[in-house]
Amino acid sequence: MGTLLAVWFAVKAGGWVGLPLGTGGRAKSEPPLAVAPFNATEAKRLQQTSADSLGVKVVEKNGSGQRCDVGDGGSSPTGEFWMGPVDTEIGTSVGEKPQHRVRITKPFFLGKYDVTQEQYKEIIGRNPSWFAGGGPRWPTDPGIDTSQFPVDDVSWDDAVKFVDQLNDQRKAMLPSVLQRMGYRFRLPTEAQWEYACRAGTTTPFHFGAVLNGKQANCGTGPRLRHDRVGPFHRTYIEGGKLPQ
Numbered sequence: 001m002g003t004l005l006a007v008w009f010a011v012k013a014g015g016w017v018g019l020p021l022g023t024g025g026r027a028k029s030e031p032p033l034a035v036a037p038f039n040a041t042e043a044k045r046l047q048q049t050s051a052d053s054l055g056v057k058v059v060e061k062n063g064s065g066q067r068c069d070v071g072d073g074g075s076s077p078t079g080e081f082w083m084g085p086v087d088t089e090i091g092t093s094v095g096e097k098p099q100h101r102v103r104i105t106k107p108f109f110l111g112k113y114d115v116t117q118e119q120y121k122e123i124i125g126r127n128p129s130w131f132a133g134g135g136p137r138w139p140t141d142p143g144i145d146t147s148q149f150p151v152d153d154v155s156w157d158d159a160v161k162f163v164d165q166l167n168d169q170r171k172a173m174l175p176s177v178l179q180r181m182g183y184r185f186r187l188p189t190e191a192q193w194e195y196a197c198r199a200g201t202t203t204p205f206h207f208g209a210v211l212n213g214k215q216a217n218c219g220t221g222p223r224l225r226h227d228r229v230g231p232f233h234r235t236y237i238e239g240g241k242l243p244q
Contacts, residue, residue, distance in 0.1 A: 035081075083101075
């Protein structure tokens, strides 16, 4: 059980899920590959170029734009990156190695944050989260609003059902240009997720090689690279509150 990773939309194309490059599967102008490493300024330029080639915005609303939707989806351009850790990286497992070069051949959109409790309940009709405000299992202040916390205590089957229901209820609310290109909601692949999280960097985290205690909601232990211990939140927290 865990949180539901960010959901956004992509198009079905012969078993591979990605975006068609413009009308008839061809881009208006083929955008350059985003080859890591690159900085934030270059990332924004590449995002814009990729979005322009598709005739869409860098950030698109996934439906009515209301708070209960699955957030804004940012454009991730085609590109290449090193997936997995180097052999000397602390806290890694055999299953993550060897590090290998991966090319993202189709641009895609990805939600900025994990799916929230409010979003999940809006689509499914219930909130299964352990860390739900006012619930019997909430460990701290029962009056705290957890609606914008990531939904947790969901299984793979729950996640698949959520995406199916999201397509049934909200796909028709996507911008018309995206509907014409065949967009749909889905979970990101492992490669798409890591590509987006690395954000053009080659370090273990997009902000460097170690945690400074305030950049992520995490504990301590031999599998974590940290130079000082941050606050112990005892729960998930709202997306966008970190880094501090």
